[in-house]
Amino acid sequence: MVSGNAIRGSRVGAGPMRWSERGEQAPRQEVTYWCANGHVTQPSFAADVQPPPLWDCPRCGLPAGPDETAPPAPPRAEPYKTHLAYVKERRSDADGEAILAEALAKLRQRRA
Numbered sequence: 569m570v571s572g573n574a575i576r577g578s579r580v581g582a583g584p585m586r587w588s589e590r591g592e593q594a595p596r597q598e599v600t601y602w603c604a605n606g607h608v609t610q611p612s613f614a615a616d617v618q619p620p621p622l623w624d625c626p627r628c629g630l631p632a633g634p635d636e637t638a639p640p641a642p643p644r645a646e647p648y649k650t651h652l653a654y655v656k657e658r659r660s661d662a663d664g665e666a667i668l669a670e671a672l673a674k675l676r677q678r679r680a
């Protein structure tokens with residue numbers, strides 16, 4: 569199967585070869601990031617680019633930082649709650665029933 573791929577690759581022509589040569593010439597820097605779950609990711613950047621301070625872990629989505637001993641803390645759950653979750657948290661069940669009753673009363677008034 570390797571020889572098959574080699575044949576297919578050689579048929580593409582000079583374009584891809586030139587591209588890979590250029591890629592080798594461009595200086596790259598590899599930056600290692602650690603997430604709070606201990607995953608390591610090593611994206612590479614052009615050498616003249618300032619690497620970002622945080623990188624999203626491709627395995628769990630948590631922010632990853634360049635310091636292995638102090639990975640960025642996982643974001644708190646609150647910002648990712650849905651609006652409905654916020655509403656449910658703020659309002660007790662009794663409040664919810666009162667609001668529901670009020671809404672039903674308004675509906676009935678409108679129909680009457």
Ligand SMILES: [Zn+2]
Nearest residue numbers: 603607625628
């Ligand atoms: Zn992770």
